[in-house]
Amino acid sequence: MQDHLSSTLRDKIEILTLIQDDETGNMAWAPSRKRWGSVEIDRQRNLFSIVGVGSQGVTIVIRPDPLLTLHQAIRWNGEFLHLTSITLAPERDRQEIKAAICHPVTLTAKPQARTGRDTMNRPTVVQQATFSFPGILTERYFNSEEDEVFRRSTLERVLVAPKAVVLRVGDLVQLGDTVPYTVLQRMDLEFYKNEYVLERREDV
Secondary structure, three states, X not given: OHHHHHHHOOEEEEEEEEEEOOOOOOEEEEEEEEEEEEEEEEEEEEOOOXXXXXXXXXXXXXXXXXXOOOOOEEEEOOEEEEEEEEEEOOOOOOEEEEEEEEOOEEEEEEOOOEEEEOOOOOEEEEOOOOEEEEEEEEEEOOOOHHHHHHHOOEEEEEEEEEOOOOOOXXXXXXXXXXXXXXXXXXXXXXXXXXXEEEEEEOOO
């Protein structure tokens, strides 16, 4: 069994871990370690988002890595793989990883001011610092003509971000120098990621 596994692990993969700068709060994916694995393209798309469209799925087989979690990502053959499941084989000699081929971008979060309390317990405005982070922007899934009509006057995207990226409704998210998106909805029940519905008013 071990010899057979060795002969199939011919693909070089790199495990990525999210790091955060203590001073700026900026986040980015950074190489953590390299492994040999077997990577196969799936016939079906991977529905990595709750409300967004899926993308090409892949299955990766590696020797058990006890440190690997869904909070991480994989780079393979120049592609970024967003992990969606990790399963240990009954023989405990390999892990099967399901992932989606995605194209992360660097975004800038511009949180709106929060309401806090001063030393006298009076309401006060607390300004929030901007920070950059990696995220996956995907199309929102539309399933009716009414949705499409609404979409003509708004540009909606679904943002899939690491769990460490915490935004609130009303916060702004900007890609480069483009017009910022506004966070409309936050979905945070998944333990390893957060999803946000973004909106930008324009004629599309």
